[in-house]
Amino acid sequence: MRSLKIALAALPLFAATAVSAMPPPLPLEWLADDAAKNDQLAWDFTEGVTTEVGPRLAGSEAEARARTFAVAWLKQHGFANVHVEDFTIPGWERGEARAEIVSPFAQPLTLAALGRSGATPAEGITAEVVRFASFADLQAAPAGSLEGKIAYISNAMEKTQDGSGYGFAGPARWVGPAIAAGKGAVATVIKSIGTDHHRNPHTGGTTFRDVEPIPAAALAVPDAEQLDRVFARAKGKPVTLHLTLTPRSVGPLPSGNVIADIVGTDPSLPPVILACHLDSWDLGTGAIDDGAGCGIIAAAAKQATKSDRPLRTIRLLLAGSEEPGGLGGDAFAKAHGDKPVAVALESDFGADRVWRFKSNFATSNADLHNRIARAVSRFGVSTVTTPAGGGEDIDIAREQKAGVIDLDQDGLRYFDLHHTPDDTLDKVDPAQLRQNVAVWTQVVGILANERGTINPGE
């Protein structure tokens, strides 16, 4: 065995010089494994934005402070081209939300207005409640049958790893109030679209398309179950509610996307887009929705490029105004849709571990799909050939039929917290957050150094 001295002496001069000037790049696997153990960046961003800004409703002054925070953080951590792209949105303010059962069993209930809810007069309204055990029951109610009544939709949501319970339960919130309004209801309350049992109602957007908005609110799950019991014990006597909701539409208000790059060595290649959203609902501090998502993508971009510049530019999109309906993603797609992107990924499902990788090129670029799948399997991540769908903030990739990847996170806890006051930093598990960064580091590192087209299509 040769001595180290002899081995070094045998190296060509230029190589020896290069070694002393710049160490050889570390393998991507090493970087991802290191992130799994040691990443602090994702936590630092998440703690920072949730502590120094806290709740940051779309269009609010707090959302503007979140942009300021993000710009400073990204510059401090060496990102390039850090800037804000402004746009405006129709605004909405929450106002007051109170409800009391008037009869037969007088008591207060805890609830929160849904985004875009209409308002009651300041003194509230009192009306009989008509209970629907399910969304389908509401749909089946005859036209005009809710005239002067408050509709109550009692459908419950189940926990699922993939979050599919949201798809089953969600319509009660998304369009339940509009359907009830169409049948004459003066207001709608729903059982929160959530899987917890705490006195924390789940807000979220609702949509009134062909009908004037009516007051619409979500009861905390324990309060909705209480209302169910009140109906059972009322034994057919009318149940009446006094409801005060004073949200209002305001604006237009300023919002904006924060953009930041790690510039690739080949600017002719379309970039890899990593997305999250910077706004939150106003009840919590937006830790799992979506401070952590922004922390994960920013950390992964840094960790994957820690020892060498990537081939492609990695572009972060910290979108504004996602919660009112993906308005930041729309603005980004509109502003940049003419410039091709290679692939886009979004982190917007909390901070629990990634358990599944999906792409939209499992068949069109099976080699790449399978390389990624093999690379993330050591982190406990499986794969499937069901196409990735992406999220609200990466419309641009879907519109261009570019690559889209989903790194599915464990959703069993997510809807305990989603859109509630309880979405706070203490709900983020640092170890699972680091697993996210590790998986993202691995995937982003592969994508950013992939020369060929990511999604060549069919």
Place this chain on the structure above:
Amino acid sequence: MRSLKIALAALPLFAATAVSAMPPPLPLEWLADDAAKNDQLAWDFTEGVTTEVGPRLAGSEAEARARTFAVAWLKQHGFANVHVEDFTIPGWERGEARAEIVSPFAQPLTLAALGRSGATPAEGITAEVVRFASFADLQAAPAGSLEGKIAYISNAMEKTQDGSGYGFAGPARWVGPAIAAGKGAVATVIKSIGTDHHRNPHTGGTTFRDVEPIPAAALAVPDAEQLDRVFARAKGKPVTLHLTLTPRSVGPLPSGNVIADIVGTDPSLPPVILACHLDSWDLGTGAIDDGAGCGIIAAAAKQATKSDRPLRTIRLLLAGSEEPGGLGGDAFAKAHGDKPVAVALESDFGADRVWRFKSNFATSNADLHNRIARAVSRFGVSTVTTPAGGGEDIDIAREQKAGVIDLDQDGLRYFDLHHTPDDTLDKVDPAQLRQNVAVWTQVVGILANERGTINPGE
């Protein structure tokens, strides 16, 4: 082996007659085992009072409705001498509670006034916050050092099976505000005395003895931890809070104890007292504190006497106004202290399983102590010779040096919910509730048929 027919023919005539007229009493063990599997009474009472009344603050109109509910329920279930014993209390109303960090990181915080808190002006106060990591740190602060400041006590509570964590953490609430006031503080906020991480503050009483009450409130644990992070990130810059608390003292207000008996066959023997409290804090519906306790004692009295009258009278005390400081227990002791009681037991620690039996006659009446201990061991209940202390509502037994028994409940979840909006029926586990009834049935059945003195003293 003789046939059944011959065996029956051999029975004396009077025995055969007695059998056909009245079946022989079922063994107590059978009754307790049956309660463990089938009791519905405890659930029915708990569901009823939490649903038909809901929150029932001491002295409120809702507490009066709880008495009406309890009287009707007890009569319906065959209790004798069901009546209300009125008394009056100094009243307190909650008013509004709001807090916002003004600087350096503007955002709202969730909190609740403590019972007997003073009030801020309606427009609130703005002051710098002085943080104390522990109650001991507050005690050590120099006289006058909090002049014009808001004191924040950040001590955290740990989960313990026996609830002893409350004893360590509680002083921050019980006397922290008074101590801060004595050093010049204009208000006090504490980290909730609780073991959960939800946006539900833990209220509870505080005491101002030699000092004018100041505004005093508990931050939800996530909000207190947020304030801790704000201090860490403020890096020495002042942290200021805008605080609005508008509670007020009112009254005197009416309260009352509900009394009900199962009359024993020997009225000359002192009764067995089973206690709970009917009032609750106003934030939740008082399911674990203490609707379930009343359900447990009422169910056990019925289950233990289902097939035969007891020797001693079993007297239920559903006390009013326990939360402001055991006022119902005081009134009961004052009204009835001259009539001897045999033994008293109180259920006021939630609805989770009984894990330990204690008495104050483990040495003075070891035979009875050991018989009870053996009888409850099949329900997973251990024993110890540490003397039982009893609760707020059974002062009468302590004052008389009568028997006192503790049936200690598992406290690991209790302080997640205690005095919060989250104290609602969904937190009661029906199987553990039945285990409580079974253990109480066993113990009450033994005590009510014990002819000798329960606690003969030393």
